[in-house]
Amino acid sequence: MAGLKETPRQKMIGMMYLVLTALLALQVSDALLQKFVLLNNSLETANQSATDKNKGTVKGIEERIKDLPNPGAYADIIKKASEVRKISDAIVSQIDEIKSKVVEAGGGVDPETGNIKNPKEEEKVYHLMVGTGKKGEAYKLADDMDAFVKTLTTLADKGTSFPALALDAKDDPIVSKDGNQRNKDFAELNFAQTPVPAALATLSQKQAEIRRYESEVLSQLAAKVGAKEIKFDKVFAQVSANANTVVAGMDYEAEVFIAATSSGFTPRMSFNGGSIPVRDGRGQIKFKTSGGGYDANGLSKKSYTAAVSYMSPEGPKTETITKEYFVLKPTYNIETATLPALYLGCANRLSVVSPGLGSLWNPSFSAEGGDAIAGESRGKVTVVPSSSVVTLNVNNGGTLLGKETFRVRRVPRPEIKILGNGGELEEKRGASASGLRSISAVAVADESFKATNPEDAQFRVTEIYIALARGTRKINDLTLQGGGSIASLAAQAQAGDRYYIEVKGVQRKNFRGTVETIPIGSVVKNIPLN
Structure with a gap:
């Protein structure tokens, strides 16, 4: 129950209720009945005292407002206090009427003995x-008691709650574990097999709770106009530093002091004109900083205004504080082996780091002129360009930190090599007419491209054309898928003949597993036979 505190008198009433509940579970004797009578008398006396105190609180509020510079500004406080008194008196009077009926059920009061x-x-x-x-x-x-609690809560400070006054046995912590009681509702629990004095004491206890709830709300209203003495009961140590971040070798300066708040006093606080939540007397300021206007050192000077409004013994006061702070321009570095250019349609893996942001570094990326694929770890990104220029947008926490533009180059063509019987064939040396039995072609990726983009450097020759020529006349020909046996040509080959070899197709498989045809132009070799 937020903010609801018990005085020693209220604690005594709570103890009486525990005794009352325990006595109800016992067999009633004349002596016990007399105890109930005494208990009820004590409760009624305490209730009258609480009523007088609450009346005094309302009067104190009214007198305090008269002394303030602008009494009309506190009309809502008077209205709320009057409403609290009205609904509390109504429910207490209702219970008084029921108590009179209970006394009549017991035959009324003997005029001689009382x-x-x-x-x-x-x-x-x-x-x-x-x-x-x-x-x-x-x-x-x-x-009616449930309705009273509901209405009273709307008149209390935000966050204040009051326990229900009419609990069924299953909700009452005192009797909920009693197998003989836990299935009873509020009426059966409190008034079944209950003698007159016990019933009266039960009703008086409910009146005591009502007055306690009433007192709590009236105290809150009194605090708003300074009619309640403010006791600073929460003391804590505080450190105020000139800066939270310093450069090595510089002095760190701070002040240590004692601060205090009051649990019975809730000041109104604002940040740049807007209200902020207050917890334990301390306002909570939280906002996302904005950059811009950085100086040569990468610092941007900013400020905000905080205000605290409260009721002092002299009247309402507002204290305003202007606080300066500096925003450090976030910096980052891009690490990649492919700088300064990226390869078109390939997985260009980058690592973007920001030592200055430390644990706050949690970037996200997007690309213009290509795709940006987030990596498995923080700051890792794969850029796949689809145009001649690609721009990488670097964001952190929803704030754009910068744009990085890269030139994009096409994938370098592979080198085509012709192999015979597993070794490379050379046009100057030629080959044996009777010994050459197989010819194949391989596409070798550019070394620098393969080193930086190994997943995209997967080439293969898909088709080669081979013809056996004698002078200007073609003897025979065949087409192979990348290479294979040429036994049919070798059977006709003679010294002085030559093999005309033309590469017809080359393909590349990229990092996504997609295969594409590579335009390589005319790749032809003539291998003389000896």
């Missing part, structure tokens, strides 16, 4: 409070 004539009466109390079909006075009272 005692209830038949204090042991239980059946009539049951009929009055529980009744047939749950139509007794206790059920209507339970609904």
Whole structure:
């Protein structure tokens, strides 16, 4: 229950209620009945004291407002205080009427002794409070007490809550574990098999709770106009530093001091004109910093205004504080083996780091003229260009830190090599007409491209054309898928002939596993036979 505190008198009433509940579980004797009478008398005396105190609180609020410079500004406080008194008096008076009916159920008061004539009466109390079909006075009272708590909560400070006054046995921590009681509702729990004095004490205890709730809300209203003495009961140490970040070798300066707040005092606080939440007397300021206007050192000077409004003994006051701070321009470095250019359609893997931001570094990326694929670890990104220029946008925490533009180059063509019987064939040396039995072609990736983009440097020759020529005349020919046996040509080959070899197709598989045809132009070799 937020903000609800008990005075010693209220704690005593709570203890009386515990005793009352325990006595109800025992067999009633004359001595016990007398204890109930004494208990009820004590509760009624305490309730009258609480009523007088609450009246005094309202009067104190009214007197305090009269002394303030602008009393009309606090009309809502008076209105709320009057409403609190009104609903509290109404429910207490309702309970007083029920108590009178309970006394009548016990035969009324003996004029000679001043005692209830038949204090042991239980059946009539049951009929009055529980009744047939749950139509007794206790059920209507339970609904009215719930309505009272609901209305009172709307008049209290935000965050204040009050426990229900009419609890069923299953919700009452005192009797919820009692197998004989836990299935009873509020009326049955408090007024079944209950003699007159016990019923009266139960009703008086509810009146005590009502007055306690009333007192709490009135105290809150009194604090708003300074009619309540402010006690700073929460003391804590505080450190105020000139800066949270310093460069090595510079002095670090700070002040240590004692600060205090009051649990019964809630000042209004604002940040740049807008209200902010207040927790334990301390306003909570949180905002996302903005950059721009950086100086040569990468610093941008900023400021904000905080205000605290409170009711002092001299009247309402507002203290304003202007606080300066500096925003450090975020910097980052891009690490990649492919700088200064990236390769078109390839996985160009970059690592973007920001030592200055430290744990705050959690970047996201997007690209113009290509795709940006986030890596598995923080700051890793794969850029796949689709145009001659690609721009990488670097964001952190929703703030754009910068744009990096890269030139894009095409994938370098592979070198084509012709192999015979597994070794490279050379046009100057030639080959044996009878010994050459197989020819193949391989596409070798550029060394620098393969080193930086190994996943994209996967080439293969898909088709080669081979013809056996004698002078200007073609003897025979065949087409192979990258290479293979030429036994049919070798059977006709003679010294002085030559093999005309033309590479017809080359393909490349990229990092995504997609295969594309590479335009390589005319790749032809003539291998003389000897």
